[in-house]
Amino acid sequence: METQGHFPDSIEALEKLKAGNARFVQGIRSPEYNPTPEKLKALAEQGQRPFCIILTCADSRVPAELVFDQGLGDLFVIRVAGNVIAPSLLASLEFATVNFETSLVLVMGHSRCGAIQATIDAVRNNLPAASHNIEDLIDRIMPAVKLQLPHHTDPVKLWDACIAENVKNTIKKIFSESEIVQERVKQKKLMVAGAVFCLDTGKVDFDLELF
Numbered sequence: 459m460e461t462q463g464h465f466p467d468s469i470e471a472l473e474k475l476k477a478g479n480a481r482f483v484q485g486i487r488s489p490e491y492n493p494t495p496e497k498l499k500a501l502a503e504q505g506q507r508p509f510c511i512i513l514t515c516a517d518s519r520v521p522a523e524l525v526f527d528q529g530l531g532d533l534f535v536i537r538v539a540g541n542v543i544a545p546s547l548l549a550s551l552e553f554a555t556v557n558f559e560t561s562l563v564l565v566m567g568h569s570r571c572g573a574i575q576a577t578i579d580a581v582r583n584n585l586p587a588a589s590h591n592i593e594d595l596i597d598r599i600m601p602a603v604k605l606q607l608p609h610h611t612d613p614v615k616l617w618d619a620c621i622a623e624n625v626k627n628t629i630k631k632i633f634s635e636s637e638i639v640q641e642r643v644k645q646k647k648l649m650v651a652g653a654v655f656c657l658d659t660g661k662v663d664f665d666l667e668l669f
């Protein structure tokens with residue numbers, strides 16, 4: 459818990475996530491991060507100060523607090539299928555960085571993402587979406603899929619490439635659509651990073667070739 463004492467800057471926040479994920483891969487759950495009534499009460503009374511904002515997929519296999527071995531009040535997690543950006547999601551992100559001085563935003567896709575596969579299928583088969591809500595989501599993932607589709611014949615490689623491209627696309631949108639983010643990054647108060655979580659190994663790959 460970082461409500462008192464030193465608050466991590468963006469590089470330290472990234473290091474904390476990397477160290478936490480290394481523990482998760484080894485099956486370690488740190489006891490100090492277990493939720494307790496005392497910790498809950500302290501956070502309720504003192505307020506939150508999450509050290510990282512994470513935008514990730516709603517997939518049940520991608521729980522950020524477990525993947526990074528963190529506890530109550532540590533992460534401000536925004537979850538939506540396909541980790542896309544839309545006004546209310548960007549507003550959540552802006553709210554956190556302005557109110558808590560959170561210095562790191564991590565956009566995290568994951569392997570075998572169903573939202574990405576659904577978009578690949580939609581582009582290939584040109585079928586109407588099941589609802590206008592799903593169509594809206596697919597439209598947000600579509601630019602990444604359209605860019606990668608011509609470059610891959612292997613379906614798994616295509617899937618992985620679209621997942622990484624979609625992370626990159628979401629980061630681009632965060633920058634282009636949020637003056638708050640642009641300003642805070644310029645002032646070196648905020649860093650935006652991308653990563654992909656591997657469902658099979660539990661490992662988070664922070665070394666994406668993003669730009």
Ligand SMILES: [Zn+2]
Nearest residue numbers: 515517571572
């Ligand atoms: Zn997903």
